[in-house]
Amino acid sequence: MMTRAKALSAGWVAWLLAALVLFSALSVANAAGRFDDLLYRVPRSANALLVIDVKGVHSSPLAVKEGWKSQHEASYVKKPMLLPPESDRMILASQMNPNRDFEVLWEGAVVSLTEPLPPRAIARAEGGYVDQIGGVPAVWSPSDAYIVLFEPKLMGILSPAHRQAVARWIEDGEVTRTVVVSKYLKEAADSVDGQKTQIVLALDLKDAVQPHRLEQALNKSQLVGDDAAKKQKWAKIVSSIRGVTLSVQIGRTAQGTLRVDFSESTSPFGKDAKALVLGVLDEYGVGIDELQQWKTRLDGESIVMQGELSTPGMRRIFSLLELPTTNFTAADELPQESPGSSSPSSRTSEDKEKAVVEASQTYFKSVSTLLNDLQEEFRTNRDARRSLSAVFLERYAKRIDRLPILHVDEELLAYGMKVAETLRSTSIASRQAGVRAGVRKAQGAGYYGYRGYGYSYGARYGTSYNDYYTARTRSSEKTQIRREEDAKARQVRFQNWKEIQDATAAIRAKMTKKYKVPF
Template sequence: MIHIDTMKSAVCLPLLLTFLLTPTLATAQFAGMRARVPADANTLVLINAQKMFGSRIADREGWQAKRQAAYDAGISALPPGATEVLIAGRHDLHFGHEALWELGMMKFSQDKAVLDVATHYGGSMDEIGGHTAVRLPDDHFVLQMGPAFMASYTPANRQDVSRWLRQTNVSTPGGHLAPYLQEAFNYATKVGTPIIMAMDLGGLVSLTEIEQRIAKLDALKGADIPAKELVSLLQGIQGITLGISIDDSELGAVRVDFADSAECLAKVGKPLLLEILRNQGAMIDDFQQWEPSVSGNTFMLRGNLGEEGTRKLMSVMELPASMTHAVQDAKSEHANDPKKKTLLATQQYWNSLTALMDDLHDDHHFQSFGQGAIWYDKYSRKIDRLPILNVDPDLVSFGATIAATFRNCEALMKGVGRSSALRVSQTGGTGTSGYSNSSYGGYRASMGYGSTPYGPQGMGSGVSAMNASRQQQGSEIAQIHMQERARGAKSLGDIWSQIEGETAAMRRQLVNKYSADFK
């Protein structure tokens, strides 16, 4: 969503996103949330659950009825009863995407009390800036912002939370969203797009960095684009936004906005974007089938989004599990029955754990081992964050083992690249040089001035031998990469075979212990 002047935005923006328009525009959505987002936020996620579950496809496929099951299985981050969610953060986009701070806000259809969160997760009660708060063991503060409105903030630094509340007080002037994120907010509130994820990238990279990086991108090799034009365009990147529209089907669009015309990306924009996403471990297979287009300063991909792609996208939108599970469990039918509480907590943990395992197992054929390593790291951390209160201790230990195994898989997949590089470096000088026993300029190795004519004919002989040597060396390198990938794939397959056996054994143990099914 490029920052353009008001008159142009009134005409251009609706045209650029007509595929995301829905029959009616949203009104008064995310009220009270916008003013609470700190001015230095560079990421923003907005989810309108009411619009999602009120769509025609949701009605046709019974999403509302399946909502509890999807939440229990860890597929959906939205607990039943949640109506609106806003997630914002300040991330170090240059190095590792680590969060400096993250803020989550959630509204519910019924009143919820932060006391329930403290009761369920052993947090310590507090009051910060006039709001009842609880500090949780997982480094989050959860705050009561209204009767049916909660917020979470991490890291759980009390002074930072106090400053956040004071600086974003809705009754006094506070910070403002960056223009790019404000445009994203407008799509959710004015256009009515039910799911928006936006990242402000303005001023992120220098010309030197761009020049170094584009030289390594396969998508640009042989591209008929002036280097200066491309570098200038990329330095002027404003941000990237994903929008998901849900009506008769799930449609998605990824748009990348620049300060200048993106016309030069008409032919190479799609392979370039997919390669960058793949390198960052953010690739979704559905993107391969999406159609590219350029309009003014915006490059866009859009198309259908399948169940697996939706699940992966939703996996990056995380509110603290302790908050979402607690507000749900506190009102559950068996909240005060210890045996039922243990069974329900254990089943919920099992469903969440196996859903994460299935997600990786079904998609362990990643485009590269480096990309796969990123997802294994992400999912190991998701397992570590699953709520464990009242969960069977043996299952908690099993989950910790799976998380550790995923981290081992991450190391294994990263090791494939390192091992390949090491072997290539060791064999780089062992192939034929291209000059041994060949003529170059009339000289023959070990023979002094030989009978081969001096000049082009002699040079041709040497270059031919050199090319043959390079081809041989290239073949050796390709074989090394293939061998290391095959070895890595076999090791990964062996690990998954072991995981499957241990998972089946754990399931039998739980079924026998609780006389209940664990699917």
């Protein structure tokens, strides 16, 4: 009896140990994170991530209803972002400077594919060539990017196309095989579960706050006023900022949760928390109108805002981080190469014209959708948010540059290039309004005019000076200077928008007449 009892006891112990080992393994796997196999390829210097469960997004009721997964629908007509149909998970990463209108130092992506994409097919779709970097197949793209195939179903993209940097990027990932991004970004990536939360955008802002800019902002803040004690408390909290995270839950609608995380309690912000967040987002040029309707609460060391996100709103937000190139998504639409031949198989003239018509319609619809998103930027008179348009105009110009161009009509491409350049010049005008006002306040009231130049529609913001300077500029004069510079930037914005509208109407009529189909 004792022997049998011992045997049973030993059996239970063995079963219990096996269960503990299995539980431990599952816990470790879960702790590792669903995206760690992609995340360890992201360089340490990244301070911004956009983590997307593509499969989860595409299977959501909203995406199914609006056909986000359709390869043949215009890229931006219904979708909030470009998601390669061949992917199931994706991380976009970048190193930005938030103190310089979110200037991008580098940007890249790591994409998990559902099926392999041959390097030669990618090169043909991109209009580039196949390369070999660090023993890994790669493709150089004229979009100023390298596409790297770490594995048959694991793709990396890095821009700019700095070959040496790409080689070191490949080597670092192979050597470390561990996640090296900041703890804040890692925590954000781990929150994407594909079911409740499909998308997370995170920006690590630790040590990003410049003391002199913070002091200037608090000095002019109506929320702080002349309350020195309040100013001191707020300065301490803002200086401790860890980062900002936007989580998106897509069901029948898209719901967003914006968290601004600090290392200090946010209770001193009180009822001013929402106005503070909205003001800072506007000041840094990344404000979204619909956030005005979101509910706000304080949660320990965080400010939390929640509410519904529209598709245009998501397009704006996600323009901060996007794929450096998207032409490779057309690789499977190219004609197959004939056996033993290096050239594509022949197609009839009817097939070629059909491809041109479909690609051109898609391109035009995409540009039109992006312009519709920006329409209010040109119409608004709220110049206190002048930098809002600056950041998004520049990002949308880049979006147009990166639209798939395979088979697109040459005249239509020229139109798109001009539109993108015009958006950039308008962005510059908005940015420089504040800079020029600052110079005039320091030196005296000079004159700043306009000059048109370059390959774009409309006017650009130019500079000329007169010889008159005052010894000092009083407060009222500073206000007047600000208004004058804002008015000039607004004039450029309105003029450029009219030029874009006229050009859009003209190219639509021309393409419709040329191909006998509506555009």
